[in-house]
Amino acid sequence: MTELATAPNTKELGQPGPAEKRRRTRPPVLIWLAGAVAAVIVALMLIGTWIAPFDPTRQDLMNTAAGPGGGHVLGTDSLGRDVLSLLLAGARTAVIGPLIVATGTAFLGAALGMVAGWRGGFVDSFMSRVADLMYALPGLLVIIIVVGVLDGGYWLAVVVLTALSIPTAFRMTRSVAAAQARMPYIEAARTLGLPVPRILLRHILPNIFPTVLATFLLDFVAVLIALSGLSFLGLGAPPGTPDWGTLLQDGQSMLTVNPWVSLAPALLILSTAISVTLLGDWMYDRYSTRGAQR
Template identity: 55%
Template sequence: MRDRVVLGSALAVLLLAALAALFGPLVAPYDPGAQNLDLGPTGPSAGHWLGTDELGRDIASRLLAGAGTALWGPVVGAVGTTVLGTALGLAAGYYRGWTDAILMRVTDLMIALPGLLVLVVLVGVVGGGYVWAVAALIVLSAPNDVRVIRSLVFAQRDLAYVEAARTLGLRSGRIMFRHILPNLAPTVLANLLLTFVAALVALSGLSFLGIGLPPGTPDWGLMIEENRRLLDLNPWASLAPAILITVAATAATLLGDGIFDRLSAKGTQRAGD
């Protein structure tokens, strides 16, 4: 019962976050970019539930508008990482031989690199930009998925159902994606959500460092950096986006664990039957 409550709560939080990313700017009480220099930084009030920043911009409105940039980048990064890592992991585990050797040496090299430092350098070299940051994150994060999926494919490759598919003359691609991949669904989905968490933290960190998004853009990570000087005047200007990042990351982690446990249990039950 408790697991269902936790799983349902995590799913509800992520659905609310998705709705905010889709419709946040439409339901924001104020224009997130509208400045009121006469008002300046203020604490929570009836007119501004979370107060305003040093330019008099409404914090609640900027949080709603910033959900899009804060969440869509990690979603795209997580999906791209999972697709790339799963495809290469399937190829390495199924074909073995030179395919596996080459892919794993490249993977080992990528894993050995300091990911966040390389990400900062790459984005800086190409002149910044959120799209470049997401693309670089996909390339740097995929090797972890490659290793995980490869090890699972090794365990599946010589099982009876794969041998039967080969005997029927099915192509390797169909065997990998239509027969082996469904059995890896619990791990793939759990990896997807955990990768989303890592991407959320990484991209928020880049925004905090002023990389990827132009100043003034409504974004949770960027808001923490812009408003950290207002902790005495309006701590919610920095605390609110930090709390939202933490809550979203925690919910995705709990949902990933719950999905893995449930799908794994169903798979074990089917195998037992």
């Protein structure tokens, strides 16, 4: 009598089936909420000025520091401007700077890190020492001094933050790129005589993408807080420009009259930072796990 070969039961072997795999890769509810918050913030950056109920720059000196009511959902600030309109219009200033810094940092950090990790030797050592020197600088103090002395304001702060953020992105990318450069598949590509740009862009970059993504999102959160802090100190957005950090500063003297002037932008900054951090953590885990399973 011959025994019939039966397919192994994946559940008995402890291996997840297709439905279980889909369930595990499905984002949890918290990630969906974080994504919704991030999507709303992006929408506000794009159309916040047009959906504001009032002109955010219009002053009503007869209705200053008023609480919610009279058509003003969150009240008015010390100049009689509608707080809700300032929040909606200020999303562009609050978000566009961190996006520019995070994009530039991720791009330059990844490019320099891949070159250093690939070449090794003197090039790697020299670039690493320069990055270490820049990393040792007190970033916030440098920004305050440069922006204060040159009276450059918001966009100068964006440039300085980009320069100061590159060393961190470089160090993160360089370590994983150096590890990938010693992998057998890279040695095989070298043996086949593939051009260096193709090896870097087609083989190394996809495998270090989780690190680049994490760098981008972490830098976005850090710069969002930094630029808001500079605006709070009067070194960021120009006076009169709708901005969350500027609103925080303006609301200091009105906490007992209309706390929403400070509370609302603080909640927006906090919710944006938390949602982007949660998304970055989840996306990093997902993409790095996929890369490890290839």
